[in-house]
Structure formats: C-alpha cells, structure tokens
Amino acid sequence: MDSSSLTPQIETGIQHMSESVFVGLCCTVGTSQQVAMRRDVTDIQEMVTNKVMTSNMNTRMFSGSEREGFRMEGSDMDGMFWFKNHRVIWDLSQTQFYNVHRQSLILSVSSESPPGFTLLQLLSPWADSRVFSALVTMNGGHHISSSKYREITCSDIMPNSTVHGPCGSGVIGTLEYDDAQCFACDFWPPLASSWIDRCHTWPHPQVVRDIVRSGCHFVAIGHKLGNHESNEWRISFSLAEQKLVYSMNHCQFLTYGLLKLFLKEVINNGLRDNEKLLCSYHMKTAVFWTIQRNTIPNWCPQNLLKCVWYCFKLILKWVYEGVCPNFFIPENNMFLSNIHSEAQNRLFVRLFGFYEKGLAFLLHSPSLRSSIMNVLYNPRLSICTDEHTLVSEVEFDGEMFGEIYENYTTAPSTGPYLIMKYLNTVEQLTISPLTQYQVVMLQVLTASILHSAAFTLQNMYSNTTENKLMYIADRMSCHMLKLTAKFGCISYRLYIAMYYYKTLRYTEALSVIEMTKVNLAQPYVMNNWTVDTERYTEAVGGQSWSTKLRHAVTWNIILDNRIIYINELMTEQMVSLQNHIPELYIPPLVVLHMLEFLCYRHTDTMRAQTALNDLQVLVHHDQGLYVDVDLRDISWQILGICQQISGNLQAALYSYQQSLRQYPYHKIQSATLMRIQELSI
Template sequence: MMNSTDSERMSVQLSTVLERRFLFSEETLNIKRKATVIRECISSSGEIGVIHTGSYGEGCDQKGSDTDFMFVDKNVVVMYPDQRIPRYLANKTILYIREAVDGGPGYVHLEVGQLTGIVTHKLYDSLVIVNNKTFISSDMYREQCAKSQVPTMGMEFATNGPSTTCSALRNEFDIVNCFPCYIWSREAEEWLTRPRLYGWPDQTLIEKIVKSGCHMVPVGDKCSNDTFLQWRISFAAAEKCLVHSFSYVQVKVYALLKYFLKQIKKTLKETIGDDDILCSYFMKTVMFYAIEDTTEIFWQDKNIFYCFWFCFNILIGWVRAGFCPNYFIPANNMFKRKVHGLHQQMLLCILEHCHQKKWLCLSLGNFFKPSIWEDLCDTNLSRPLSEQERLLHRHHAMFEALIHSPYNFHRRDIKAFDLLSVSKSDFDEVYTYFGAMCNLRCIASELISEDVLNSRDISSNKNRYTNLRKCRYWISPNALMGTDVMHLATFHFMTGNFIKCLEICRQVRKLVSCYNGGFPLSLYSTLQQHYLCHRPGGGSIEILQILCKIYINVIALSHIDVSLSHLCLEMSMKSTFLYIPPLPYVLFLNFLCYHELGNTSGRDEALRNLIQVQHDKYQGGQLYWITNTLLGICYQILGDFHMAIRAYLESAQSKSPYRYFNPAIDRIAIVYLCMYASQLYPNTM
C-alpha cells in the first residue's frame, strides 16, 4: 500500500509517461489543435462548413482513433417556429424544430418552414409529407448522404449512427452531414444556468459556445420505436471548445481514461459480447462533470492518479445506477440502450475488478504494448523529455499537420494568403506559407493554356515565353517543399526540358523511396535521422529548411494543375484529385524523358524499376490503382499492347481507395482499338 508521498511521486512519473506516450508536450498539443482550426477555416466553403470533431479535432487522438468530420450545410438553417425569420436568411431553407413525441430528450423532428435557395438532391429526396406537413427524414437523408459520397470521393461508405464511415489507406474516418442551428437549444437551457461552484466553464466560454449554437444530425433515438423522422441535437462543436479549454493536466487524465477504455475493450468483447458498451464519449462526459465539480488546484501532476481515480469512481457510480447523464441535457440517459439488466451487472463486475487493483489497473489489457504500468517501471521512459526531444516532437506535429493539409491548399483559394499575412507563431507562419505556396502553384497552372503546352517552339512567341517563365517562377517556391518539386519536374517535361526534369528526378529519388504512407512513426523516424546529422533550430526559417529536405507526400493533382497529357483520362474527373505515390511518379517521368531523348537503356531501367514497385507495400498497386496504370501507359507507349492490357486490368481490379474514378476499363478499350487498327492498317502503326 502506497503512502501519499509515494503516490504523488508515482503520479508525477505517470504524468511524464502520459506525455511521452500520447501528448509529447503542451506546445505539441496546441499545434495540433491550431492546425485543426486553420484547416477548418480553409476547408469551409461558401456552402459547406467543415468541423473536425472527436479525438482528432480535440488534439487528443491515440492509436486506433478515427478521424471525424461534420459537414455543415450552410444553405439550411434550423430554428424554432415562434422565431421570426431574419431578412438575411430570406434565401435560406428554414427548418422548424418540432417535438419528437416518441423520442427521448435531445431528439426532435424537423419540419420544412421554407424551401428556397440552393436545395441539395439529398435534402430534396428526403422530404416526407405527414398530415399535410413536410418533414425531413433522418433515415432517408443519412442514406442519401452515403450515396452522394461515392461520386464525390470515389469510395464506398457505410452508415454508422449519424455518420457515413469509410476506410482508406489504413485510416478510418466518419463524416456526419448536419444542419446548423445558430441559437442555443431550448432543451439545453439548464446548462446555461447550472450552478458552478468552481467556475468552469467560465462565463466567457459559455457565451462563446452559446453564440455558436448547435447542430442537427441525422439519427434517431435507438430506444424509440420510430426513428424515421427523428434528429439528434448535437453539441459536438461545443464539446470541442470545452476540451480545448482543458488544462494540460486535465488533458493527460482524459488521455489516461481513453487509454484505460481501449485496454479493457477486449475484455468487454469477450465477456459481454459488445466492446462498444462503453465508448470514449462516456469518458469525455465523465471529464466534463469531474472538472465542473472540482477546484482547479486539484488538477496537478502530483495528483494525476487521484484525478483519474475520481473520474473512474464517477463512471462506476453511473454504471451502478444505470444512468449516464448527457452533459448538456442531463435527462438524456446515454446508458438507456445498452447498460441495463445482465449486461449492466457484467460491466459493473469488470469495472469493480479493475477498481480493486488500484494502480495495477494500469497493467491490464494489450491494445497498447507495453502497458503504462510497464512504462512506469522503466526509469528511462519515466524521465522528463529533454529540450531536443520536445523540439523534435514539435516539428513532428508541424510536419504531420502539413501532410494532412486541407484539399483547398491544392486549389486556387486566397484564404491561405490572408492567414499568412496575419500569422503570429512559427507554426502559423510555416503552415499558412505552405498553403499559400500551393495556392500560388495552382494560380500558375491556370496561366498555362493548352496551346502553350503543346508548343515546343516557345521562343517565337514572346507572350508565351513570358507566361511560361512566370509560371515557372510561381511554381518554384512550392517546389522547395520536398516531393512537391515533382510539380516543377512535370512542368519541365511538358515544356520539353527533359534534361532538367531528369535532374530533378535524380535529386528527389532517394527521398521518394522513403515514402511509406506518411504515418506518424515513419515521419518521426525521418526527423530523428535528420537531427542526428543536423542540430535543429526552432525558428520558422529553420523549420522550412528541414521541411525542404524531408517532406514526403503523395502527388495530389487537381484538374487545374499542370499535368501530363498521358493522364488526360484520369484528369478528366474534375470533382476529385488524382493521388499518385511519389516513387512510381518519379519512375514514370524517368521513362517518359528517356523515351523522348531516345535513351533506350535509361528507359528500360525505369521500366524495370516501375515493374518492381508494383508490389511495394506503401506505394504499390494494392493501395494505389494509378501505380498499375502508369505501368500500362509505359507498355502502351512501347507498343506492347498485351502487357498494357494486363497492367490496366490489374488497375481496374484494384480495391484501393478512389477506384470509382479509375478509367482503366476505358484504357483497355482504347488499347483494343489500337490493336484492331494496327491489324487493319499495319503499315501506318
């Protein structure tokens, strides 16, 4: 049995272990949070707002965490029927909140008040007339959203609660399509006036949350007999604001609760048959109530295990009572559906068994290996991070944010320039500079018309030469960003400068060979190797210099980018991006350049390397159908139609993401036409 001194010492060690395992530093946590805020600002368009929710949006993601988004239809506004429609909403579709008779607290019906402005097909196809009134069916809307994601993103989506879920490139993400309600929900008015003895959340934060309103998400009360018209009131945006207000120690306790939950998931599955009987949302709710009911001084490093134990006791109390109150609408019992009867007793037994172990409960489970208890016993892992380690993690967080930069970075959008002009921190400057340079590249691409690209003799036309030179200058800053130099290489190939294109490919060959999906651990290892040879600096200039040397990502091409004419079929899909892993693209450009230069030995070597990369774990055809397509194009250029068809067929049969945008079948048809034409006119082929 530990005395208070030993427990405080162990708690400080636990705090260090949690920092090493999940958070790395408070600055790193803030960078991750700030990245989501900037990403939301840039990703949100005039019609659709984007909110990052869940662990990812909170900056508290761990192994196994999903990436959650809310897509907010800003052409729709939800309000109460006794409210007057403001003049500025005259061109919006208005939905009125109506009571859901058979639904529990926090569930409503949405009646159409006015249907004007831009009305999406998925909303229009979800209209239902009941007693001469028009409602929106949540079930129909959710299914329509899942169907609409296929042509937009080229992947299969399955509905899961209010969200549509998709797995892509070893990542899983959930998208919730919702409607905004710009006023605070009347069902949650108690939250506004609730007594708060310890001042959390403070009045400023409450006012900020209330001003942001809430959202309506398409899912009904699963304990209800009729969910067809029911919508749930979502406070996800408010919850993210609350989590962002957590102190660093509180975030550590939150991380420990989520860790504990994942460690006992297997036990829950084997014993109860349902590992979702407890979810991370319950842990977040526990944290909200725990912080609200305690003084700020309680949350210290030396008390971390006590804080965790306090939260754990709240959870056990709720399970024992069979009642988990929603933080904003306490009358909504979130245990109502699953935690009752025999399952309630089994769950309570599991938690009480863990409770009896006290500190040793941190040794349970094997989702995370080694366990936190084992880390506590390792003196090396329980020591505080050094300054260099903190700087390493800080840079790692920055680079990971860049790898997951929003799509708008690769479109013509001035938001990144606006944000760059008001950037304050090193991270703000690096992140927005990266976005601005990507946007500049897109602007440059639009300058190049088809007649300019198809002309090899540009010296005879001064305007064309000027435009091309301007384009090259505007692409060049983005080309400093590691593998993004391939956009400049593409430009040189398309303007006939094959030697320069090959030179860039040689320079970047080693870097692109290291690409393995941009996963955090591989990125961290790359940074470590770099810092072994170079003393890291902390300023934005030093960060950009490192970025130039180690930034690796897929080549993302939109329809406005400078792109190879060989990929005209793939680039005809204007609603999406073409994602090409960097090594196959470098080898493909090598093949094309050597072919144009008449260098058969260089061309054949590039082809052999491209054949070899087809089975690469991270850049091969099993993850990217385009890798097979590039090989097929090479064979087709050489006139080996049978091998081209074989490569295109493998591309068409790929189960990789975005496969619905794959025109490989069209390419096979074209090859057969070429073969037929060569038989009819053998002397002209």
C-alpha cells in the same frame, strides 16, 4: 482511494506511479506540444476551406478523436457537413436575424421529443431539393424526416457510403470515415441554458461565451424510445465539445486518453459491436463532469492516477444507477436506450471487479502496464516529466510534416474563381494571429493552390489561337510554379518539370529534374517520414520549419484528377475520378524517372533507356522506402506505360498485371485493363 486515508508512503508511491504513467501516455497519446500542433494544423486547413465555400455549398467541420488531438490506433476523423444557407431557429422571433430570401429557415419543435432531441419543421417556401424530398406532414406542418434525410444524403460526400447511425460510412483507401449531413443553428439551445449557469470554475468564461456564440447542430437520428424516432433529430454539441477538449490542460487530456485506452483494450476487448455498451463519448462525459465539479483541485502529472480513479468511480456510479447525464442537457440520460436490466447488471459486475482491484486494474491495459511495472520494480526510479525531453526534434518534425501532408492533400477546386478566393483567403489569414504550426501549414496550402492554378490556367489556354493570351498565361503559370517550389518541399519542383514537359520544353524540364535528383539524393532528406536522424540534425537542426521543409523534406506528388498534368496519365486520372477518387498519389522518384524517360525520348534515346531502367529497378525492388505499399498500383502502372511507349510490350504486360495485383488504392483497374487490351491490338 480517498487521499485522506492514504499513508504518506503510499501517497508518494501513487504520485511516483502517476508520473511514470504520465510519461508513458505522452509517448502514446502525445505531449502537449504535439497535441497543439495537430489541432492547429487541422484548424487552419478547415478555416481556409470554409471561408472559400460559397453560400450554396457545404460547410465542413471535422470532429472525432483525431480532431481532438489523438493519434492512437483506431482514432477516428468524423466529418459534419451542413448548408450555409439553411439555418435552424428555436423561436419564431429569431427570424428577424435572417434574410428569408437568401436563407431557408427551419424551426426546432422539441415539445414532443425526449430531452436532447427535436423535430425540425421547414418554415421557408424554398429549400434544397434533398430537404424537400425528406419532408413528412405532421401536426399540420412540413417536417424534415431524419431517417429519410439520412438515406437521401448518405452518399452525398462520398459515393457508395452506407448508413451508420446518423452518418454515411465507408473506406477510402485504408481510411475509415463517418460523414454526417446535418443542420446548423446559430443560437444556444434553451434546454441547455442551465449549463451556462453551472460554469463557475470550468471552462473559462471566454470559452463559455465562445461556445454559446457558436450555437449547435442537428444530426439525423432520433431517440430509440421517442414517439417519433424516424423523424426526430439529435441536438449535437460536437463543436462545443471540441472547444471544451481544447480548453483542458494536458493532464486532463491524458486522463481522457487513458480512459479511452482502457475502454478499448480492456472493457470492450473481445466484444462484438452490439455488446459494447460503453463508448468513448461516455468517457469524455465523465471527464467533463469531473473537471467541472472541481472534484480534483490540482490536475497535474503527480495526480494523474487519482484523476483517473475519480472518473472511473463516476462511471461506475452511473452504471449502477443506470443514468449517464448528458453534459449539456443532464435530463438526457444517455444510458436510457441500451444500459438497463440484465445488460446493466453484467456491465456493473464487470466494472466493479476492476474497482475492487484498486489502481492495479490498470495493469490489464497493455499500453499502461509497462509504465506501472517500471515503478513497481524500481520504486526509486527517477522520472522526468518535462515534456520537451520526451520527443526529439527530428521525431517532432517528422510528425508535424506528416500532419501537414495529411491535411493539405485535398486540392482546391479547379475553377479560377475559387482558386482566386483561396489565394485571397490565405493572404487575409497571413495578417491574422497564427501559431508557428499554422504558418507552415498556410505555406504548404499556398504552394498547393499555386500549382493547381498553374496547370488549370495552362489547360484553359492550351487550345487558344491567340498567341498573346497563351504567352501571358504561360508566364503566369511559370511564375506560380516557381513560387510553388519556393514555398513547398523538395519534390514540389517536379511540378515545374511536369509543366515544362507538357509545354514541350524538354531541356528545361531535364534541367529541373537533374537538380531535383541531386536534392533528393542528399542523406539528410526526410522521405515518407523516414530519415537519418544524425545527418538531418547536422544539416537542418535548429533551423526554421520553413527551411527544413524546402531543403530536407519530400512528399508524394499529388495530381488532382480534374486537372491534366501529363497527357500520358489522362486515362488513369479519368478512371480514378469516375471511381470517386479525387487524386493520384505518386512517389516522387517514380514521377522523376517517368519524366526523365519521357523527356529524353525526344533528345537522347540512350539516356531515355537509362531512365527507364532506373524506374524499373525502383518499382521492382523497393521495399517500401521510396514507394509506399499503397502506391504500388500506380507505380507499376506508370512503369508499364513507359515500357509500352518504349516498345517493350512484354515487359509492359507484366507491369500492368502486377498493377492489378496490388491493393487498388487508386481504383485504376479499368485503365489497366484498357492498356492491356491495347497491347494485343
């Protein structure tokens, strides 16, 4: 598909089709504004967390498709974790940059390993106990065995994980994860120095400098054909790759996204995992090389299909030759261990079959077919590629608030020192240059930190006999919770009601509950990202995201299982935490009716029964609008607790049995069985 051989009519047709596919991909993959928002929200959350971590704690970096800005089905969010006080060096002269009393140094020895892999020799007399447990003696030195380290640390981040490549893998609720325990290096690999010299046109010199300054990482997996596979480590450029993807223009990013879609929906469709020879990383590498070689001078919507075609031809060439050069270390042939011999021939025949069809090969992809057919059936169809017209204000708001909710859910540590460090970090960041999305994310993080701090403080001083300390702690907690309500969404006001209930101020709690009930009942409120578009636009359209968040958005209530919020839920929190679930997620209306019932028990028994009836109707009859399917286990449990307190033991037994039948999102089955046992005593 050389443009020089195309007639003007065909060239125009391809450009027209490219524009249609561009629009389709913006709807599937995201517009440039959506992608920027997703990245900014994740970036600021990660920045806050890592600034707070002390030297003996893990630094965390998210990677994978979701971190790059994709939200397609199957997009993964991988995590990389490393010790702040362990550092890898390439040369002994680099020891001068470290305090050897505070940092454990590790030397990379790559002379006996394939390109892109290395051995890691421990130089320091001290290190983390897990590092010592993974040591093997080689060539007169103590080296860290990647296979041993992988086995030892597999379940460090999430218990009961299984080894998958260099990662510990598993499922939390419905989310699959891959977490890699690795080591960090502050210096750019000498073997990748040629990459710096290649960067004439892309990426921008500032990006190159940033990448080189950021160094690299080492993940615990060796080369299958290496002499020391079980002890070798792979040099990881995940951070560099993330920065490169961020530096792409939107057409380049969509080209990468289209190749990922085609790989999943067509090339690998129906294959077992061991038969999938090509992966998303190969697609990304092809896009990197194509951009850097300046094969296509103008990456724009009209050239999108041409860009895809050049990348596809490059992949086909690699498969034919059996060589896929790593973008940073070209000597590292990423096909060496699995794409060769008969497997290579079969893959080439399959890809060449698509090549012979020309751009029509994209019709095999369900996600792309409609965009292409639109133009084929309507060649004069007018296509607007203005991204701002593709996503409405309400749709964008819904996605942004969803992204913020997903990223802020990990509550800060309950220790007072770390909570103060969080607040100081947020304060410092407020004077930094931030994007508009990061400002909203910081606002929500602040609210989350404040309500955690308020209940932590209350728990610390609840048993003290010194009235003055209790009074001061109470005033501080109340102030922090009012700020929480000021910064957070509508349902955040329920944290105040929880606090008042916990401190026996039932009238004050009920006053907050009544106001919150009125706010939640407004027809324009966005609940679980479902909303009446017209009324939302009338109420808050065009206003700041901060205003929209406070007046028109509600989220699930999140209870950190290390903090006691409501005594009646202590059993559930304890059991959930024992099963390695850090938080309870409870629908706001379930919390509201529960608190209403618990408070009215002490002031008005008739209203208490009304509140319990409202809770029962909600849990029994909601179709997923107010009670998410994943949260039915805790919702039925709370209904059962309230029914048990009211003396309706038969109804409580039924609710507990229903809780056991739900998806065990919170892993509270042991608590449910304990409560069922209580009923029979």
